[in-house]
Amino acid sequence: MPLRALLYTLLAIVLVGCSPNQDPDQLSIGGPFEFTSQDPSRDGYLYTRLQVAETLLDVDAHGQLLPGLAEAWSRSQDGLIWRFTLREGVRFHDGALLDATAVVRALQVAQSKPGVLAAAPVEAFEAEGERTLRVRLSRPYNPLAAVLAHYTSVILSPASYDAQGQVTRLQGTGPYQVERFDPPHHLGVVRFAGYWGAPAKIQRVVYLTGHRAESRALQVMAGQTDIVYTLDPASLDLLRRRDNVRVHSHAIPRTIQLKLNLADPLLATRDTRLALSLALDRHGLTQGVLRVPEGEAGQLVPPALSAWHLADLPVAPRDLARARALLAAQGWQAADDGVLQRRGERFQLRLMTYADRPELFQLATAIQAQWRELGVDLQVSVVNSSDIPAGHHNGSLQVALIARNYGNIADPLGLLLADFGDGGNGDWGAMGWQDSELPALLAAQQIERDPTRYHARAQRVARILVDELPLIPVLYYTQQTAVSSRVQGFSFDPYERNYRIAEMSFSPCCN
Known part of the structure; x- marks a missing residue:
């Protein structure tokens, strides 16, 4: 048995010996992301995943919009007026009735804070009677319905906010309500008896934050945790050999990519970026590091979002010879130590990544070795994920390895507008790069109602991103989840909006 596997086994035995019996009425979930508030603009993803807060619209596994708190919706012929009909009889956790006035208040607060709704051209949210929300736009905006399905657009009771619009106690409409709030590591929720669905x-669910993926894997092996999200690749083989654990692998619309500062002279030219891309052995990375098949990414938007993905485009194989020729044409020559130099300057880059997704550091060190073969000296550091958008805005970031969720909004147009639209400067998008054609293409998509023209324009956007490489795609993301055998009814939401815990139960034989 390899040393690492032996250590895992011994630690799991120790944990089993000292762990308390699992509460037969409580589900425990382990994840990597800390939380600090009950404000949807900051940590709203956690409250939709735990089914505490809900949005007007929902999203199915294929990215199609479904009724949520709104049972129907429509828009005017000119696209400037949208109406949403609210479900009847829905109550917040504080007992207040959901009505259009409460929805207006929640969306006005959401619009005033950082989030996808702040970028939408909404002139006003208005109540028309008790059950109709009217939204007036300054211009047509196709992604509005998808934006209202985003976690930052959840509908909370008016009692959730103070006079300044800050959330003091989150009161949603979901099947669970907050029972215990101990940031940044412990959040407990309890079943809401008055749920409309x-x-x-x-009865109870507890979410526990644990940074080290190895620790989370050990906890589910030892029976201390029921479900663990975002496993490290090294734990997968050992977990798959456990009788009391099932490992689930799901492709999600998230792409691991290299974010570059194109204002840096080292990275400004398209041929340089192409050389760095050609130096990547994507097949080796997906097989040797992630340990999942067919994860190589040749474009930013993953296949699940088919309108924005070029289906007939193969992933280019590694081609070090071509990569070296592209850099040599720009005057780069190898020094005695193998690192490229030009006019006395070494080709040296700084890469940042973050520990919340455990595979990123392993991938970063593998990329470091692959680029070293090209002659690029890459220095890797692990930072807080918040340091990457901070470095984007102050210009200090040079390269970052990130996992970008293109399904964060059901229609990726909203995200692409934030990154590449007119004035777009998204925190996780391109840096120091503008294209003469992209903003107009994306602007036209906001008002396009013809599906054929919409698809053709989306394909053109995808082609520009492939050709220009403002970011370098590396791999498509696979979510790895370990589930205790005592849990029944587990399923995974590929859009990561909902843990679907209300549908789960415990096996009678395991309690």
């Missing part, structure tokens, strides 16, 4: 089967 099908009641949850499990």
Whole structure:
């Protein structure tokens, strides 16, 4: 048995010996992301995943919009007026009735804070009677419905906010309500008896933050945790050999990519970026590091978002010879130590990544070795994920390895507008790069109603991003989840909006 696997086994035995019996009425979930508030603009993803807060619209596994708190919606012929009909009889956790006035208040607060709604051209949210929300736009905006399905657009009770619009106690409409709030590592929720839909089967759920993926894997092996999200690749083989654990692998619309500062002279030219891309052995990375098949990414938007993905474009194989020729044409020559130099300057780059997704550091060190073969000296550091948008805005970031969620909004147009639209400067998008054609293409998509023209324009956007490489795609992301055998009814939301815990139950034999 390899040393690493032996250590895992011994630690799991120790944990089993000292762990308390699992609460038969409580589901425990382990994840990597800390939380600090109950404000949807900051940590709203956690409250939709734990089914505490809900949005007007929902999203199915294929990215199609479904009724949520709104049972129907429509828009005017000119696209400037949208109406949403609210469900009848929905109550917030504080007992207040959901009505159009409460929805207006929640969306006005969301619009005033950082989030996708702030970028939408909304002139006003208005109540028309008790059950109709009217939204007036300054210009047509196709992604509005998808934006209202985003976690920052959840609908909270008016009692959730103070006079300044800050959330003091989150009161949503979901099948669970907050019972214990101990940031940044412990959040407990309890079943809400007054839920408007099908009641949850499990009484209590606790979310526990644990930074080290190895620790989370050990906890589920030892029976201390029921579900663990975002596993490290090294733990997968050992977990798959456990009788009391099932490992689930799901492709999600997230792309691991290299974010570059194109204002840096080292990275400004398209041929340089192409050389760095050609130096990547994507097949080796997906097989040797992630340990999943067919994860190589040749474009930014993953296949699940088919309108924006070029289906007939193969992933270019590694081609070091061509990569070296592209750099040599720009005057780069190898020095005695193998690092490229030009006019006395070494080709040296600084890469940042973050520990919240454990595979990123392993991938970063592998990329470091692959680029070293090209002659690029890459220095790797692990930082807080918040340091990357901070470096984007102050210009200090040079290269970052990130996992970008293109399904964060059901229609990726909103995200692409934030990154590449007129004035776009998204925190996780391109840096120091503008294209003469992209903003007009994306602007036209906001008002396009013809599906054929919409698809053709989306394909053109995808082609520009492939050709110009403002960011370098590396791999498509696979979510790895370990689930205790005592959990029944587990399923995974590829858009990562909802843990679907209300549909789960415990196996009678395991309690």
